[in-house]
Structures are given as C-alpha cells and as structure tokens.
Amino acid sequence: MEWNCRLKSWACWALGSLIATTALAQDSAPNGSAWGSKKSSWLLLQGGQREDVFAFAERLKDYLNVARTAQTSTTELLRMAKAAGFAEFTRPDQVKPGARLILPARERALVLAVIGSRPLTEGSRLVGTHHDSPHIDLKPRPVVPAAQGGLALFKTMYYGGIKKHQWANVPLALVGRIDTPDGRHIDVSIGLAPGDPVFVIGDNAPHSDRDLRTRTYQDVFKGEELDPVVGSVPAEKSGVVAEVLRALKDKYAIQEEDFVSADLQLVPATLPRDVGIDRGLLGAYGQDDRLSTYCAAQAVMAVAGTPALTALAYVSNFEEVGSINNTGAASQVLNGVYARLVGAQRAGAYSDLDLRQALRRAQVVSADTNDGLNPLFPETSEPSNSAKVGYGVTIKRYGRGFDANSEYTAFVRGILDRAGIPWQTQTPKVDVGGGGTIGGFMSREEMEVIDLGVPLISMHSTFEMSSKVDAWNFFRFMKAFYAAP
Numbered sequence: 001m002e003w004n005c006r007l008k009s010w011a012c013w014a015l016g017s018l019i020a021t022t023a024l025a026q027d028s029a030p031n032g033s034a035w036g037s038k039k040s041s042w043l044l045l046q047g048g049q050r051e052d053v054f055a056f057a058e059r060l061k062d063y064l065n066v067a068r069t070a071q072t073s074t075t076e077l078l079r080m081a082k083a084a085g086f087a088e089f090t091r092p093d094q095v096k097p098g099a100r101l102i103l104p105a106r107e108r109a110l111v112l113a114v115i116g117s118r119p120l121t122e123g124s125r126l127v128g129t130h131h132d133s134p135h136i137d138l139k140p141r142p143v144v145p146a147a148q149g150g151l152a153l154f155k156t157m158y159y160g161g162i163k164k165h166q167w168a169n170v171p172l173a174l175v176g177r178i179d180t181p182d183g184r185h186i187d188v189s190i191g192l193a194p195g196d197p198v199f200v201i202g203d204n205a206p207h208s209d210r211d212l213r214t215r216t217y218q219d220v221f222k223g224e225e226l227d228p229v230v231g232s233v234p235a236e237k238s239g240v241v242a243e244v245l246r247a248l249k250d251k252y253a254i255q256e257e258d259f260v261s262a263d264l265q266l267v268p269a270t271l272p273r274d275v276g277i278d279r280g281l282l283g284a285y286g287q288d289d290r291l292s293t294y295c296a297a298q299a300v301m302a303v304a305g306t307p308a309l310t311a312l313a314y315v316s317n318f319e320e321v322g323s324i325n326n327t328g329a330a331s332q333v334l335n336g337v338y339a340r341l342v343g344a345q346r347a348g349a350y351s352d353l354d355l356r357q358a359l360r361r362a363q364v365v366s367a368d369t370n371d372g373l374n375p376l377f378p379e380t381s382e383p384s385n386s387a388k389v390g391y392g393v394t395i396k397r398y399g400r401g402f403d404a405n406s407e408y409t410a411f412v413r414g415i416l417d418r419a420g421i422p423w424q425t426q427t428p429k430v431d432v433g434g435g436g437t438i439g440g441f442m443s444r445e446e447m448e449v450i451d452l453g454v455p456l457i458s459m460h461s462t463f464e465m466s467s468k469v470d471a472w473n474f475f476r477f478m479k480a481f482y483a484a485p
C-alpha cells in the first residue's frame with residue numbers, strides 16, 4: 001500500500017495522534033454488536049488446518065527470502081509458474097480453454113492466466129497486487145568519499161513512504177542489475193548469501209548526539225543522510241573511493257559510468273523469521289505487498305482444469321511511488337494483456353469494443369496489505385473500524401482513490417462467507433490515515449474492483465509483521481474467488 005508523504009503530511013498524522021486523547025481498549029467492542037463477537041481466526045481452525053497454516057507460512061518465507069525486489073520476485077514467480085505448467089504467451093493460438101499462460105512485462109511485472117471456457121468478453125476474475133516494496137535506490141554516481149572520517153559511502157535516494165530512521169543500523173544488501181551499452185546484462189547481489197558483506201547506515205552514538213536530539217520524528221534522519229558505508233580500506237596511492245570502485249569494476253567488469261544504466265536497490269538483508277513464542281506471526285521485509293503477490297500466484301496456480309471464467313493474477317511494479325513507469329499499474333500493461341487475450345479469442349473480428357467489454361465485465365480484487373491496529377499506538381487507528389492481525393481478510397473502505405460499489409462488495413462477502421473465511425473491515429482514522437493501492441487504475445478502466453488485504457504491524461519498516469493465519473486465509477479466499485459461480 002502506497003504511503004506518500006508528499007500527498008499526506010506527517011504533520012497531519014501527528015496532529016491526529018494529539019487529538020486522540022483516550023487510550024482505546026481495542027477489544028472492548030460495542031455491546032450487542034456483531035463485531036464484538038468476532039473470534040481470532042486461530043480459534044476457527046479445524047482438523048489439520050493449523051498444520052496447513054504453518055506449512056503455507058514456511059513456503060511464503062522461502063519466497064520472501066529470495067524475492068527482495070520486483071525483479072527478483074519476477075524471476076521467482078516465473079520459476080514457480082513454469083514448474084506449475086505455465087508457458088510464456090508467444091502466439092495467439094495458445095489462448096485455448098485450460099491454457100496456463102505467462103504474460104511478462106519487461107522482467108519486472110507479469111500476468112499469470114488460466115484461460116476459461118467462456119470468452120473474456122463475458123467476464124474474467126483478476127487478483128491484482130504489487131511486488132515492489134519501500135527500499136533505497138543508488139544514485140547514478142553512487143560512490144563518494146565521506147566528508148570526514150575516511151570512509152566511502154553510497155549516495156542514495158529512498159523509494160516509497162519510509163520512516164527514514166528505521167533504515168539505519170540495519171544490514172543492507174545490494175540487489176539489482178546493470179546494463180551496459182555493449183548489450184551485457186549483469187545481475188548484482190551482494191549481502192544475501194551467508195558470508196557476503198553488507199552495507200550499513202550508521203547512526204550517532206547516544207554519547208554524542210545532544211545536538212541531534214531536537215530533531216523531530218520524521219527527520220531523525222534526513223533524506224541525504226541515508227548513505228551506507230561501502231568501504232573503509234584505502235590503497236597506498238589512491239583513496240578509499242578508488243578502491244571501492246576498483247573492486248566493483250573488477251567483480252562485474254564494468255565502468256563507473258555503467259551505474260547510470262543500472263537498477264540497484266538497497267534492501268534489508270535480514271531473514272524472514274517467526275515472531276512470538278507461539279510462532280503465530282511472520283516477520284520479514286517486503287510483505288507489502290509480496291505477501292499478497294505470493295497468495296495470488298499460488299491461488300492462480302492452484303486453479304485446476306478449465307475454469308468457467310479466465311483467472312488472472314496481475315503482479316505490478318512501482319506501486320509505492322504511484323504506479324508510475326512502464327511496468328506500473330498506471331501504464332497500459334494490463335490493458336495490453338487483455339487486448340492480446342481478447343484479440344486471440346476474437347481473431348479477425350476483434351475490435352476496440354471487444355476490449356472495452358472485457359474490461360467492463362472483469363471482476364477484480366485489488367489485493368494489498370494494510371495498516372493493522374498497533375498494540376503500542378492504538379490511538380493512531382479508530383478501533384471500531386480497524387483491522388487486527390489474526391482476525392481475517394480485510395475489506396477496505398474509503399482508503400484513497402477508489403471504492404467498491406455496494407453490490408460488488410456484497411458479492412465478495414458472499415464468497416468469503418460461503419468459503420468459511422473470516423473477514424473484517426478497515427477504514428483509516430479520519431484526517432489521519434490513508435493509503436493508495438493499484439485498484440484505482442483498474443476501476444478507471446470500468447472494471448469492477450474491490451480493495452482487500454490483510455493487516456500488518458510495522459508496515460513499510462525493514463521488518464514487517466503479519467499473522468500466518470491471515471495470509472493462509474487470504475490465499476484461500478483468492479482460490480474461492482477464482483472458482484466462484
């Protein structure tokens with residue numbers, strides 16, 4: 001879920017916290033209300049479902065461990081899809097009922113589709129997610145000497161709505177690609193393998209930070225201070241920067257100017273872990289929104305045989321900065337996929353009206369994690385309409401950008417209820433919270449769209465927490481959505 005502090009100011013957030021004077025007892029639901037009797041999803045598990053929840057979480061952790069960026073996520077999703085019998089779309093005659101197809105977008109986004117028995121112009125079911133997460137990008141001239149102290153630093157530009165201080169003192173890995181004018185594509189990964197070096201943004205010691213203590217919450221670190229150490233050993237005749245550049249040039253056979261044509265991201269190098277003595281929570285970087293991405297990919301791969309309506313999982317990029325660029329949801333990637341599939345089904349009779357009808361009749365779940373009620377800061381949520389971790393799939397209303405109509409919301413509620421999947425709702429505190437998803441870009445195409453998610457704690461931090469039972473229920477919902485009559 002996008003949080004852009006240029007659109008919603010942190011001052012607004014802080015003011016809201018100030019206004020909230022009561023410490024809110026989250027579990028004190030209104031007397032006599034249906035919402036007061038909702039149980040933790042853990043208490044609703046039957047038979048071997050608890051084992052299923054934990055097994056699903058292990059596979060999710062494996063994916064989160066390798067899928068640290070949109071690119072590495074794409075690579076992993078392609079691997080999983082091919083293992084599940086999906087083939088890359090190259091020719092219109094592949095679009096037959098039951099076909100399992102991959103429609104990639106520039107190695108950074110993709111659509112997985114299982115073609116239904118009915119044509120797309122009669123309807124389709126799509127789950128849309130994003131697999132970019134907040135991170136720190138390298139500037140095109142990335143290696144510089146520190147002003148003092150004899151170290152070399154990476155110059156960086158943060159990506160997405162982050163609380164900058166959370167990225168200090170965390171081991172960071174450098175992941176991405178470099179492309180060269182002579183046509184080479186070089187994959188870069190430093191910091192994820194055991195024994196790899198990592199990069200760290202160094203905070204000030206409490207012994208000497210008196211002059212920094214008046215900084216406000218959002219400026220504990222400033223944007224230009226998010227520069228991790230990249231080297232410390234100088235050569236006899238040249239400085240430490242020259243040594244860093246020499247090491248990188250030797251390792252990847254590149255020139256310094258090649259950093260200009262590179263997509264290199266600093267991401268937390270920490271491993272996904274279980275949180276709590278009962279292991280009920282999953283802690284990992286990048287769950288917004290690779291948690292939903294994994295659920296959607298697994299759900300579409302679990303579609304067996306030929307569904308009535310074509311089932312699609314759309315994994316987009318750049319959501320955290322407004323779905324920009326040519327693999328973001330504001331681009332024509334999804335329309336292009338629909339045009340290719342509808343064009344294959346209509347062949348010579350295809351017209352723009354067919355595409356518009358297919359889009360208008362598509363039913364979409366915009367799946368994205370959302371802010372869960374924080375046990376330490378309940379006053380930043382409005383508890384009567386907030387989501388709790390472990391209490392089910394979230395129906396989001398009045399987030400930002402778009403909202404589902406009542407009849408489609410009722411349709412989705414019916415799917416949840418018939419499949420026995422616990423659900424709750426989420427509406428941000430008025431004038432305080434909010435966040436965008438890719439749903440608005442699809443509702444703009446006249447698709448029927450609802451915004452669903454699961455709650456996270458420590459959202460957009462370097463280590464987000466989700467409930468394992470929520471992730472499993474989200475996956476089960478998506479399967480039921482694809483199969484629903």
Ligand SMILES: [Zn+2]
Binds near residue numbers: 002003288289320460
């Ligand atoms: Zn987000």
